[in-house]
Amino acid sequence: MTGAGRSPAATILEFFRRFDAEDVDGLLELFADDATFSMILYERELQGKAELAEFFRMHLANWRTHREWATSVIVDGRSAASSSTSRASRRTGRRS
Secondary structure (H helix, E strand, O other), rough: OOOOOOHHHHHHHHHHHHHOOOOHHHHHOOOOOOOOOEEEOEEEEEHHHHHHHHHHHHHHHHHEEEEEEEEEEEEEOOOEEEEEEEEEEEEOOOOO
């Protein structure tokens, strides 16, 4: 993730803010063109902004309401990881 002058931890927190705002274009601004994004929940690794855009748009389209926040952030040089908690309601009406 790139941060436009932000620390890596602040960039991750900004990611969650933009994710909750469903700001896909804003999310993509946080990533380098050749970024790799891993999500354990989905057991997949996304490569580059095109895959990220497709995933974020598809994922956000499934939720009626969504709120996610970081519970921890770990930074090691150029790598960063976070764990999060979320509260969401699917378009089908089920809560997650």
